[in-house]
Amino acid sequence: DIQMTQSPSSLSASVGDRVTITCRASQTINNYFNWYQQKPGKAPKLLIYAASRLQSRVPSRFTGSGSGTDFTLTISGLQPEDFATYYCQQSYSTPYTFGQGTKLEI
Amino acid sequence: QVQLQESGPGLVKASGTLSLNCDVSGDSISSSNWWSWVRQPPGKGLEWIGEIYHSGSTNYSPSLNSRVTISVDKSKNHFSLNLSSVTAADTAVYYCARGKGISMGGYCFDPWGQGTLVTVSS
Numbered sequence: 001d002i003q004m005t006q007s008p009s010s011l012s013a014s015v016g017d018r019v020t021i022t023c024r025a026s027q028t029i030n031n032y033f034n035w036y037q038q039k040p041g042k043a044p045k046l047l048i049y050a051a052s053r054l055q056s057r058v059p060s061r062f063t064g065s066g067s068g069t070d071f072t073l074t075i076s077g078l079q080p081e082d083f084a085t086y087y088c089q090q091s092y093s094t095p096y097t098f099g100q101g102t103k104l105e106i
Numbered sequence: 107q108v109q110l111q112e113s114g115p116g117l118v119k120a121s122g123t124l125s126l127n128c129d130v131s132g133d134s135i136s137s138s139n140w141w142s143w144v145r146q147p148p149g150k151g152l153e154w155i156g157e158i159y160h161s162g163s164t165n166y167s168p169s170l171n172s173r174v175t176i177s178v179d180k181s182k183n184h185f186s187l188n189l190s191s192v193t194a195a196d197t198a199v200y201y202c203a204r205g206k207g208i209s210m211g212g213y214c215f216d217p218w219g220q221g222t223l224v225t226v227s228s
Contacts, residue, residue: 001168032212036152043201043218044152050208055216087152091213095167096142098152 002026002090006099013078013104021073021102023088028068032092035064035073038101039084047086048073075104108132110202110219118196120228124189128202128219135178136160140205141185142215143176145198153198157205158185192226199223 003026013019025033031051036044046055048064051071061076075082083106088099114126128141135141143155156166158176166174175188189196200222203215 030211034212034214036215043221044215045218046214046216049214049216050210050212053208089152089215091208094154094157094165095169096154096213098154100151 001095002029002093002097004088004090004097004099006086006088006102008102009100010103010105012106014106015078015080017078018074018076019078019104021086021088021104023066023071023073023099025069025071025090025092029090029092031067032090033066033071034089034091035062036087036089037082037084038087044087078104080106108204108217110204110217112200112202112219112222114222114224116223117225117227118192120193120226122192124187124192124196124200124224124226126187126200126202126222126224127184128186129182129184130204131183133204135180135183135185138207140207140213141176141178142203142205143187144201144203144215144218145196146201146221147195147198155187155189155200194226194228197224197226 005024033051035048038044052064063074085101085103109131111129118124140157142157173190178185203218
């Protein structure tokens with residue numbers, strides 16, 4: 001299985017801040033990589049696919065980058081609704097695997 | 107607008123079989139997508155269980171492979187999950203999701219159902 005390691009596991013920030021979350025794959029996965037946002041009691045929501053493509057209706061303050069094994073999610077100008085848990089996921093091979101999550105807190 | 111909705115018992119006895127359905131609306135189960143199940147134990151992360159294509163082809167997580175069956179019913183436009191010999195460790199919110207292929211390669215889960223909590227009781 002491909003292991004996905006996210007860091008940090010939690011992060012405190014303020015409205016207006018710029019934050020970066022990283023995810024490392026245990027082997028190269030090209031750009032077969034996605035980011036999801038999950039709010040308490042809700043299903044995950046696709047934010048970014050193919051490492052850097054913004055899903056429809058997702059604000060442009062979210063940006064994704066990376067290829068191979070190392071990926072980042074950057075949120076510029078945090079908004080109150082961005083405080084949530086973020087997961088990375090590889091789709092290079094089954095079993096599809098997720099990172100352990102990064103909880104973004106105020 | 108594509109929507110997925112899970113349904114099934116919220117309580118299952120240990121050693122029994124967990125059975126859930128996922129009703130799909132706004133898309134055909136026979137479209138060029140895979141259909142997945144993902145679970146999340148309380149307070150923990152996401153675990154992919156397996157997927158099915160409308161042809162009946164399946165892929166399962168090796169950690170659950172011996173206990174999982176995913177099936178599709180094209181007439182009802184839904185797919186189903188059976189997980190046998192359940193234990194307390196199978197207590198989780200179970201999500202269904204559409205696996206959408208990406209033109210430049212890869213695959214993403216979008217959209218997801220709202221999720222359903224299944225508790226395994228002793």
